[in-house]
Amino acid sequence: MARHLVSTMFGAAIAILVSAVQAEAASQCAARTDIIKALGEKFRESETARGLVNPSVILEVFVSEQGTWTILATDTQGQSCVIMAGEGWDGATMVAALPGT
Secondary structure, eight states, X not given: OHHHHHHXXXXXXXXXXXXXXXXXXXXXXXXXXXXXXXXXXXXXXXXXXXXXXXXXEEEEEEEOTTSOEEEEEEETXXXXXXXXXXXXXXXXXXXXXXXXX
């Protein structure tokens, strides 16, 4: 029950964030194919995870071996927006640091 509640809250927060990003940072949005090509060429990032936010938006995580990462929100029309990006990705450490894992 608690996991479902957290998942629902996370989904709602992402949907709000996606709307805000699309409204305020149109320069961070482009065709998904163009963004993925740039992430691969510039940062050597590839997709490591994805999840459905709602029927219209998919959240995607791209990570490189050097630890750079980018989170995209992609709509059903093939438009992607960069939600966040950073350095120091370590999936194993993050999972171990989560309570209850």
